[in-house]
Amino acid sequence: MATTKLPSSADALLGAAADAAKPPAGMETVTMPYGVPGYTLHDVQRQVPTTEPPVLPVNADLEYIGKSPKRWDAHAKVSGSGRYTADIQLPGMLYAKFVSSNVPHAKVVSIDTSAAEKVPGVKGVFVIENLLGGARLLNPSLEVSKYPIVRYAGQPIAAVAATQPHIAEEAALLVKVQYDAKPFVVDMEMARQSDAPPVFPGPANQGGSAGGGGGARNVPQTGNIHGPAVHKRGDVEQGFKDADFIVESKYTTQVQVHNALETHGVVADWKPDLLTVWASTQGTASVREELASFFKLPKSQVRVITEFMGGGFGAKFGPGNPGVVAAALSKQTGAPVRLMLDRKEEQLSVGNRPSSDQTLKIGAKKDGTLTAIQLISFGTAGCGTGAGCAGPATNLYQSASLHTEENDVFINAGPAAAFRAPGHPQGAFALEQTIDELAEKLNMQPLEFRDKIDTNPVRRVERQIVRESALWKSRNPVPNADRGPIKRGVGLSQSVWYRHIVMDSAAEVRVHRDGSVEVLSAVQDIGTGIKTVMAQILAEQFGVPPQQVSVKIGDTNYPVGPNSGGSVTTASLTPAVRDAAWQAAQKFLVSVAPALGTTPDDLVLTKGEVHSKSGHMQPISFRRAAAKMDTSEVSAQARRIPDYDPKHYDTYGGVDVAEIEVDTEMGIIHVKQFFAVHDCGRPMNPSQVINQINGGLIQGTSFALYENRLIDPTYGLMVNANLDLYKIAGARDIPKLHVQLVESYIAQSSTDASGIGEAAGIISAAAAIGNAFYNATGVRIRSTPMTPSVVLETLSKAPQRSNA
Amino acid sequence: MSATETAAGVKSPPCRCLRTKNAYGTSPQSAENWLPGMHASSSYWCLLTQGPAGPDEHYVHLTRCGPGRSCYAAPED
Numbered sequence: 001m002a003t004t005k006l007p008s009s010a011d012a013l014l015g016a017a018a019d020a021a022k023p024p025a026g027m028e029t030v031t032m033p034y035g036v037p038g039y040t041l042h043d044v045q046r047q048v049p050t051t052e053p054p055v056l057p058v059n060a061d062l063e064y065i066g067k068s069p070k071r072w073d074a075h076a077k078v079s080g081s082g083r084y085t086a087d088i089q090l091p092g093m094l095y096a097k098f099v100s101s102n103v104p105h106a107k108v109v110s111i112d113t114s115a116a117e118k119v120p121g122v123k124g125v126f127v128i129e130n131l132l133g134g135a136r137l138l139n140p141s142l143e144v145s146k147y148p149i150v151r152y153a154g155q156p157i158a159a160v161a162a163t164q165p166h167i168a169e170e171a172a173l174l175v176k177v178q179y180d181a182k183p184f185v186v187d188m189e190m191a192r193q194s195d196a197p198p199v200f201p202g203p204a205n206q207g208g209s210a211g212g213g214g215g216a217r218n219v220p221q222t223g224n225i226h227g228p229a230v231h232k233r234g235d236v237e238q239g240f241k242d243a244d245f246i247v248e249s250k251y252t253t254q255v256q257v258h259n260a261l262e263t264h265g266v267v268a269d270w271k272p273d274l275l276t277v278w279a280s281t282q283g284t285a286s287v288r289e290e291l292a293s294f295f296k297l298p299k300s301q302v303r304v305i306t307e308f309m310g311g312g313f314g315a316k317f318g319p320g321n322p323g324v325v326a327a328a329l330s331k332q333t334g335a336p337v338r339l340m341l342d343r344k345e346e347q348l349s350v351g352n353r354p355s356s357d358q359t360l361k362i363g364a365k366k367d368g369t370l371t372a373i374q375l376i377s378f379g380t381a382g383c384g385t386g387a388g389c390a391g392p393a394t395n396l397y398q399s400a401s402l403h404t405e406e407n408d409v410f411i412n413a414g415p416a417a418a419f420r421a422p423g424h425p426q427g428a429f430a431l432e433q434t435i436d437e438l439a440e441k442l443n444m445q446p447l448e449f450r451d452k453i454d455t456n457p458v459r460r461v462e463r464q465i466v467r468e469s470a471l472w473k474s475r476n477p478v479p480n481a482d483r484g485p486i487k488r489g490v491g492l493s494q495s496v497w498y499r500h501i502v503m504d505s506a507a508e509v510r511v512h513r514d515g516s517v518e519v520l521s522a523v524q525d526i527g528t529g530i531k532t533v534m535a536q537i538l539a540e541q542f543g544v545p546p547q548q549v550s551v552k553i554g555d556t557n558y559p560v561g562p563n564s565g566g567s568v569t570t571a572s573l574t575p576a577v578r579d580a581a582w583q584a585a586q587k588f589l590v591s592v593a594p595a596l597g598t599t600p601d602d603l604v605l606t607k608g609e610v611h612s613k614s615g616h617m618q619p620i621s622f623r624r625a626a627a628k629m630d631t632s633e634v635s636a637q638a639r640r641i642p643d644y645d646p647k648h649y650d651t652y653g654g655v656d657v658a659e660i661e662v663d664t665e666m667g668i669i670h671v672k673q674f675f676a677v678h679d680c681g682r683p684m685n686p687s688q689v690i691n692q693i694n695g696g697l698i699q700g701t702s703f704a705l706y707e708n709r710l711i712d713p714t715y716g717l718m719v720n721a722n723l724d725l726y727k728i729a730g731a732r733d734i735p736k737l738h739v740q741l742v743e744s745y746i747a748q749s750s751t752d753a754s755g756i757g758e759a760a761g762i763i764s765a766a767a768a769i770g771n772a773f774y775n776a777t778g779v780r781i782r783s784t785p786m787t788p789s790v791v792l793e794t795l796s797k798a799p800q801r802s803n804a
Numbered sequence: 805m806s807a808t809e810t811a812a813g814v815k816s817p818p819c820r821c822l823r824t825k826n827a828y829g830t831s832p833q834s835a836e837n838w839l840p841g842m843h844a845s846s847s848y849w850c851l852l853t854q855g856p857a858g859p860d861e862h863y864v865h866l867t868r869c870g871p872g873r874s875c876y877a878a879p880e881d
Contacts (some may be wrong), residue, residue, distance in 0.1 A: 132859050383857070388843075
């Protein structure tokens, strides 16, 4: 590892002028790599705290960081020794089962649990009651009920805990719920009508000014519509007047369900002095915070553990109903309680990606300059919010003016939850096809047009890589060029995501006299491999192979870790880990210096050896030096410090190219391959980054072609709440995936890492397939999922192309 | 994210029981927990109900969970 701090050259180069830029006390100026190696790499200077470790060089000059060692926990995962929440077995543990509503909209009149309580083996029943407290029903005409209003089929109402899972299931069926059924609506278009049954009993035409702070004011509610949330930049009307070409189109996308391999669930063990919860969560900190707040416990009396976790995609923050109910049942029964959702419950009640119905209008001058972007969107997040999808339209391209209106439409269906790049796959599906459509009107090629309107320097490099790729060169720029029923097409889409970091990110590093090192943080590994990255950082610092580093995470007994959502984990935590490792190494040198007959200042730890700067001694291995520590252990804890240049706001993303074949007789789209070029700051572990992009492309392909939540309009029930009828891309549906990473140094932290989870293909896959579809057929496909019926309907309504 | 997006009005802190994924992260642009401009794609829930409705049976949202709502709890309480 290069541990030499790169010298600042500011004073020498700038002379007196450098005095003005002299860093304040406690800070120093360092030179850091910035840009893309091979394209735009150059040095920049940053003022950083003097406690920061030396600047890392680019990955090519490092031994462990930026390389792809075997996953730290690979053996535990493939051998089954890794303990997921469902694997937790505690003495006397009970198994809980939800009682869920079987109607989509109702007032609960009564709940009779007596029969369930009499079942041998049942130890506890918990009924979710209304927690009105001092609150008043917003609609005074509603009679106060003991129980919450049911707003979707599948809403948890109660839970039963028993000694065996099957006993809990049988007893749950005996809980009698009497409903006062209310009119419901599960179709978004119907819900938008003025006479639609209201999902929330708020008064119509309620203004938004009464809302809380922090967000846009004046977001109205009209019937079942929350919105529009309006965002303006410049004068869009003038922008369209200034345009030489305007494209306006409607696009629709469906509701997608998360379907992480591991369902939501917890094991809660309530003891008088400590509530311990094993949780399948993306945020141990979020679960602890909410359980402590809900039960009015000190945080110090709530411990959350996530040893292994089987995915969440954004839907696993906080304890949710499973966490709160399991903890309440544990408190009630005095026994540990496990509550894991089954697949049906998972699909109904814990989140989904909202649908969208978008009208997008973009204007451009003849030279390609965008003059106006206008997006009007409606979408349903069920009985929740979050259906906005203006992110790509707002942030991907430069336009003289912008006007977006985002509307949530309430229906009687399960609430949405954050889902990998919220709003962005939907928004990109419309935006990126419209950009291609506009490029054709301008007689420009897709890459050429994007070069004109996208100023992001990294995506410019990525487009250049795409331009030079064999796949893109194989693209026939003339749409519908193939004769015969099977038509080949190649199309691309770009993606954008944002650099978010979580300051509550800390780690502790310990060095032991036996030469072992360990790192501890409460952060959870949601499957993306943060354990391995943490091991790599310590390996780089101490010269110990990553597999020999002890990584202890997923436990709130350790220093606080970031919740993993929004692509924050690596960007947030790794600088804290490296800072702690650096500081522990300095303490280690202090500890061994006396035994080595020198001073700490004379020693440097690099590449697994302790060196004397003065030549006082021959290099000695880290392990041998550790044996000379004057204490059995040294440790350091560090937390995330702000980005070095917080005023500079980075986005990242990629360019994805899809090759497809369209069977125009059967309506089947076969995605043959993706070529994906992506950036995420410094790739800490390229293999793991590529794995995330592979996953994003697969999930995006699945969204584009297959997945769709279907609700029967007559009964308001989801008819495919399983993994049989809810179609997800399988092995035969997955295309070949070729990923090229672009190292992009941004000089923001001691690791310079960013995130990849959101931008990793899920945003752009459907749009790239859409553009490839047009390239193949000469017809725009504007709806997902692109099922055979949608494909055939799209082709049948299109005007015949002369070159068919 | 464009600078204009941060112009969304900030008048008073939201209810301390309002939750969203965004509340658990921050943007380097500011120390505030609520990510400006992303509210339209954010799903919210109430700590007390663990669902999208508050104790008053109305939906929870950054633009709805402010002073004046009967179940509002100020952060300093």
